[in-house]
Amino acid sequence: MAARKTTKQPADKPNVSADELKALYKDMLLIRRFEEKAGQLYGMGLIGGFCHLYIGQEAVVVGLEAAAEEGDKRVTSYRDHGHMLACGMDANGVMAELTGREGGYSKGKGGSMHMFSKEKHFYGGHGIVAAQVPLGAGLAFADKYQENGRVTFTYFGDGAANQGQVYETFNMAALWDLPCISVIENNQYAMGTSQQRSTSSAEIYERGKSFGIPGEAVDGMDVLAVKAAGETAVAHCRSGKGPYILEIKTYRYRGHSMSDPAKYRTREEVQKMRDERDPIEQVREMLLTGKHATEDDLKTIDKDIKAVVNESAEFAKNSPEPALEELWTDIYA
């Protein structure tokens, strides 16, 4: 295998149509509103256990999904609600899984961290930090084996990037030219540990260098930059050149999970990010200043999304608990 040079190219903003831009806006807004609702239901005791919200990071998954094609696969961590909505999974089924009900994607047996959809090629929600990384390479292995031209997006965090299995995977993925994109969602913190405190070298995207895997750092608050980088990565993988790394610089507004007081950073740090870099606000601005949408159009979008989210909450409250027999099913195939 020829060694590849690691490149860091600023992602060119692609020309997107007004409709595409609106679609990105809608997808991000759906995640934001859905997560806010999930936080609310958690507070009401309708959702239990761990619940990791994606608020602030919406542009990452929405931008990359815009670069994916039907049949491409994705796998991620426990911070997975946004990924499911973005790949087209139904809000009702996701919310009902959060409440642990029969109508949930895993019949209530998986919970917030463990949802799957074969139909949407979503291979989960995984609770063990970085376990999804070799799993993602395995999905890509299967695609290559089956010569089906698909690529896999493996999402993991800046904290997860320190697990040994990530580098074992990089080596195999490069060795075997696996069509998988490692998407490092660098939100600067792993629970309460900032990236500087856990990581010996700051540039995570360069960590594929010694394996010959090209990597790129991307502004993850800019959905168009993410989409452009995603397109480059997808083209690389799909053409048979092997794996690709995208380190997407993002930020989570909420605590690590619902029970995290987040004392490791200042309120001002969060507020500054929200005020100056918010991914949804940026697109809203673009839509308005570019005259691709009117305030009224955006209000309508807002209203529609609220309706979807409210309906998912109703569905999730009213869906019955799984039947007790479900305790004993799905243990063996």
Added chain:
Amino acid sequence: MATEILMPALSPTMEEGTLAKWMVKEGDTVKSGDILAEIETDKATMEFEAVDEGVIGKILIAEGTEGVKVNAAIAVLLEDGESADAIVASAPVAEAAPVEAAPAPVAAASAPAAPIVDTSPDWPEGTPMKQQTVREAIREGMSEEMRRDDTVFLMGEEVAEYEGAYKISQGMLAEFGPKRIIDTPITEHGFAGVATGASFAGLRPVVEFMTFNFAMQAMDHIINSAAKTLYMSGGQMGAPMVFRGPNGAAARVGAQHSQDYAAWFMQVPGLKVAMPYAASDAKGLMKTAIRDNNPVIFLENEIMYGKTFDVPDVEDYTVPFGKARIWREGNDVTIVSFGIGMTYALEAADKLAEEGISVEVLDLRTIRPMDTAAIIKSVMKTNRCVTVEEGWPQGSVGSYISSVLMQEAFDYLDAPVINCTGKDVPMPYAANLERHALITTDEVIAAVRQVTYK
């Protein structure tokens, strides 16, 4: 002097083989490296080389012989100038005895002698007591040992600046500083190995796993590096260290975050396993664990962290390993449990007492070493036993206890031992299913009724 050439073992598992072909004959002079014979093992045909120089005096096993035991004499090698007569003088070698396997230890099937049990109280009458949560007790145990011994340090994810994901190490960074309270990246396999290496070199690490579910990433170092090194080094070096953290189900955190590993670790020679229930034991066992010269698995429980108990308010309170605690004396049945299982055991005993069933409740506190003597002694009195634990049924701690009772107290049992365990399923997320997956007090009560026929 004549030496015997022995049938070689040509693979780690070979016990016998076929002497396929001699490549030398009697009277041949051989030197080291010459091929003597071809030997077939179950896996391959191998050439067998001479090690010593000399003359083949006698071939003892004819070629083509099958089933030649490893280490059986197959030929006699004479030194230069030695006559073949020398062979006569040597011991009869034609049918060299195969190496005898060490006799298997005979299980104690004979009538049990009354076991010797240490029933001394954990603290003398009149000891001043204080109220402490399990969380505080663990922290106090660690902190006291860190003050006593500066080779002790704490390492793990979020233990320092965040003060512990479950606040066990609160205040410890402030007291002991970053040299001894160390935040790690998320790399369990890595830092478990680093800590084990440090223990080889004389430090006493306490490794916190944010939860024991993540210790699965580090399993290799816990077992292959920490537990086995003392043995592999012939006693030269071992791993005096503690692996600790919450174990078992919390509440609705799903299949990958809700597992009781007691039975897994209990299986490993070289490890010790503590699983306290009460705060006093959490503290006393923690101090003992840190001082122990072996790797200790210290299984805590998130749900227990906030529970308050009486703890002796004395300097240097320790609890020995391998000594069960009798929480409640009774005559009709023995319930054996440990860790959070004790909650159900004690609750069941209270309820059963109202019906006039007298339950003896034993808290193992450490499950390796296990105070089997205390279990046997109690069962000799009550003749019935129920075990309670959160883990899965197959290969459970309870199933080990059952086998001990079968072998050592069979004559005293009036009913089969029942193991109350978690259900044989991954932990579901849904609230109603999780309730059913976990062990309940009612199930313990039902088991007691069953063994007492009431």
